[in-house]
Amino acid sequence: MDRVIVVGAGLAGLQTVVALRGQGYTGALTLVGADPDPPYDRPPLSKALLMGEVDDTTLDADWDALEVTRLFRRRAAGLTAEGLLATDSGELAYDGLVLATGASPVRLPGAETAVTLRTHADALALRARLRPEARLVIVGAGWIGAEVATAAVRAGVRVTVVEALPTPLASALPASCGQRMLPWWSDVDLRLGDAVDAVEPDAVHLRDGERIPADTVLIAVGVRPETAWLAGSGVDLTLRGAVAVDSGLRTSLPGVLAVGDCAAWESARYRTRMHVEHWDNALHAPTTVAANLLGGDQCYDPVPYFWSEQWGRMVQYAGHHPAGERVVWRDGEDGRWAAFWLAGDRLVAALTVDRPRDLVQARHLMASARPVDDALLAEPGVPVKSAAA
Ligand code: FAD
Numbered sequence: 001m002d003r004v005i006v007v008g009a010g011l012a013g014l015q016t017v018v019a020l021r022g023q024g025y026t027g028a029l030t031l032v033g034a035d036p037d038p039p040y041d042r043p044p045l046s047k048a049l050l051m052g053e054v055d056d057t058t059l060d061a062d063w064d065a066l067e068v069t070r071l072f073r074r075r076a077a078g079l080t081a082e083g084l085l086a087t088d089s090g091e092l093a094y095d096g097l098v099l100a101t102g103a104s105p106v107r108l109p110g111a112e113t114a115v116t117l118r119t120h121a122d123a124l125a126l127r128a129r130l131r132p133e134a135r136l137v138i139v140g141a142g143w144i145g146a147e148v149a150t151a152a153v154r155a156g157v158r159v160t161v162v163e164a165l166p167t168p169l170a171s172a173l174p175a176s177c178g179q180r181m182l183p184w185w186s187d188v189d190l191r192l193g194d195a196v197d198a199v200e201p202d203a204v205h206l207r208d209g210e211r212i213p214a215d216t217v218l219i220a221v222g223v224r225p226e227t228a229w230l231a232g233s234g235v236d237l238t239l240r241g242a243v244a245v246d247s248g249l250r251t252s253l254p255g256v257l258a259v260g261d262c263a264a265w266e267s268a269r270y271r272t273r274m275h276v277e278h279w280d281n282a283l284h285a286p287t288t289v290a291a292n293l294l295g296g297d298q299c300y301d302p303v304p305y306f307w308s309e310q311w312g313r314m315v316q317y318a319g320h321h322p323a324g325e326r327v328v329w330r331d332g333e334d335g336r337w338a339a340f341w342l343a344g345d346r347l348v349a350a351l352t353v354d355r356p357r358d359l360v361q362a363r364h365l366m367a368s369a370r371p372v373d374d375a376l377l378a379e380p381g382v383p384v385k386s387a388a389a
Helices: 011-022 120-129 143-154 175-185 279-293 356-368 374-378
Strands: 003-007 028-033 069-072 076-081 084-087 090-093 096-099 103-105 135-139 158-163 189-192 196-200 203-206 211-213 216-219 223-225 243-245 256-258 263-267 272-274 305-310 313-319 326-331 337-343 346-353
Touching: 003 011, 011 028, 011 279, 096 279, 120 216, 135 143, 143 158, 143 305, 158 203, 175 337, 243 256, 256 279, 279 305, 313 356, 326 374, 337 356, 346 356
Parallel strands: 003 028, 003 096, 028 069, 096 256, 135 158, 135 216, 158 189, 243 263
Antiparallel strands: 076 084, 084 090, 103 223, 196 203, 203 211, 263 272, 305 313, 313 346, 326 337, 337 346
């Protein structure tokens, strides 16, 4: 193999070129990215950048050592024939291809004047709107909604959050967790179970007829994999539009692999296809992609992890909890708490609030699949690792 193209110059794309060179690939390497900027980190966009603590989140890369042809502002448009990638300015030939085109925010029909937050440019533009007394309506009380609301409240913005579901973070966490988080939202006008009917340049209309005036409307109702450009290419997609890959991150086309937010892999650990749209996955999965593109046979089957910083708290989650698992709560007197999900006597997921050590130890327990003791898990003074039987 001597011509590899990586499509998508985000964290997963950058990590893939780094891993390919690190694993000894010496052929031609091209990184194609639609964004005008070199790869940058997204988590700070809704945190430190919005709060004015950083401007630049560019990821470190030694481009000279990597010897990568960088084609930024260049959008992949399809796979035209075996071994040819179509882009908005011509075709590129490859023997190995990695799809790392990430995800894009879901937009609401008729809400063209509203903003979304995915890119560095989005974040700078949103920050400029976070002025004292400005009125911000956020549609969606998910991870991004919570983090933007945190930064906006700190900037003195008057924030309304409209969420169709009955609790914050309800598409990711059970209602029992969201209920516990409700007091965190006390500085915003939080409308739960309320659906948006229409978005105008200066207001949001709710289904019940109420009009909420707004200087800015942010739509934060989730993301969708950036894969429409693969239509007709022969690359299989899931129902949600992610690239369907096997346990080695290979797509249905030989020589084409996929990684990061755009890909959903077959997990033996969870006996299901996993689609994880979080930073840790984009950071680590490229090692497997590079190895398998170069002829290896590695399996990618991690215990997934993500974090969110909101309302002055560090919220972390590891694992995977299908509905119906048993929950054990751990409550510290200091307001720091954790939830552990168990399948039988095995820990399958953990959510921690300002308890990072618990999270690290829980993640190890999940990876080891050792049985755990409920009573010890519930005890805030006991190290989580000591709950292993
Ligand atoms: P992306 O970062 O989306 O990169 C994909 C790249 O592909 C983009 O640069 C895009 O321009 C490019 N591209 C798309 N289509 C094409 C095309 N056709 N041709 C060429 N290039 C294309 N995760 C956490 O775990 N914790 C957090 O706290 C957290 N905070 C976040 C905050 C924000 C504001 C955002 C947006 C995300 C956050 N995430 C967080 C998620 C995390 O950043 C993503 O999981 C990670 O960026 C995924 O990396 P990726 O490289 O797969 O995709």
